[in-house]
Amino acid sequence: MASKHVCFIVGSQSPLQFWTDPSHPNGPLSAQSSITTSFIPQKASIAEAKFQGGWDLIQVLPHLQELKQIINSGLFTKAANSNPIWKPESDGNFRLRSAWNTVRSPNPKPPWVSSVWFAGHTPKFSITAWQALQDKLSTRDNLHFLGPNHDRSCLLCNSVSESVNHIFFNCSYSAWIWQVILRRISERRKQKKSLSDEENWIRSKFKKKGQTYTLVRTLLTASIYLLWQERNSRLFQKKKTHKRFLLSRIISATRSRILALKLEDEDSEENQRISNSFNLPLFSKATDPKFCHWEPLAAYEIKLNPDASLASDTASIGGLLRDHLDWRPSPRPQGYNPISLLC
Numbered sequence: 001m002a003s004k005h006v007c008f009i010v011g012s013q014s015p016l017q018f019w020t021d022p023s024h025p026n027g028p029l030s031a032q033s034s035i036t037t038s039f040i041p042q043k044a045s046i047a048e049a050k051f052q053g054g055w056d057l058i059q060v061l062p063h064l065q066e067l068k069q070i071i072n073s074g075l076f077t078k079a080a081n082s083n084p085i086w087k088p089e090s091d092g093n094f095r096l097r098s099a100w101n102t103v104r105s106p107n108p109k110p111p112w113v114s115s116v117w118f119a120g121h122t123p124k125f126s127i128t129a130w131q132a133l134q135d136k137l138s139t140r141d142n143l144h145f146l147g148p149n150h151d152r153s154c155l156l157c158n159s160v161s162e163s164v165n166h167i168f169f170n171c172s173y174s175a176w177i178w179q180v181i182l183r184r185i186s187e188r189r190k191q192k193k194s195l196s197d198e199e200n201w202i203r204s205k206f207k208k209k210g211q212t213y214t215l216v217r218t219l220l221t222a223s224i225y226l227l228w229q230e231r232n233s234r235l236f237q238k239k240k241t242h243k244r245f246l247l248s249r250i251i252s253a254t255r256s257r258i259l260a261l262k263l264e265d266e267d268s269e270e271n272q273r274i275s276n277s278f279n280l281p282l283f284s285k286a287t288d289p290k291f292c293h294w295e296p297l298a299a300y301e302i303k304l305n306p307d308a309s310l311a312s313d314t315a316s317i318g319g320l321l322r323d324h325l326d327w328r329p330s331p332r333p334q335g336y337n338p339i340s341l342l343c
């Protein structure tokens, strides 16, 4: 299967035999009755055929189209030996990734992929979310093959039939948790009806990559993972967690992840508000600083910029002090861009 993706750079001292080398997809040329020519000796190497005899036979025997095609498909150089080339890679080096791509038949990516497999995702969260969005979790409605007497009631609320769309997030237990999270994201709306609706809302509202992009996706996948863990804990260990504690776990796990990633984001009002509601710092991007003219102060005077923001007048943490010598005696918040010029 892989041989069709391998070819050789044939050098001037290559030992490969022109007629008997087995690398041709249809076998050695000597076994192909349609290809014959007396211009190339029976024991000639490919290098001899190429570098000594030249390729004049192409002009002499233009009817040997298959032979011409074989000759043209090779990568012939003046290298001394023959080197194998892995054709799927531009540099000719073999890699498992390209080998896998040559044997698989990729399906088109579903739109929700970017909400689950994003840069900085937590693998265990994403795997459970990936299963949930495809309705592949072993919810009780998916275990109908266990028979008509199989208990289908939701383990979180003990009322209606358990399904993916009920657990995420229409169950009274999970709906309360998700509503609190939505309010912290500053989303005031009636809850959507299905998990895919929630995922679709997140994907269409938070498109610009940065801390908020990763934060809302981590909140979604962490909620799915920890709610599913809670459901399994009730089923297999008979242990229950109050919804307030589970909410606290979701937010704590998300904050830990975001703090570890130290992502930047635009210094916008919305990003500030969302970061503040989860008690996260906002590391602003320094790609668009607003430079102002610095008016030197009189000696022994100090100016204070209580905002220290680059792009808006929203209150931020810390400040920036300057005296008449342009010294900056105040400490800057760690991780913040040091430039904030005063008018």
Ligand SMILES: [Zn+2]
Residues within 6 Å of the ligand: 154, 155, 156, 157, 158, 159, 160, 166, 167, 170, 171, 172, 173
């Ligand atoms: Zn329920």
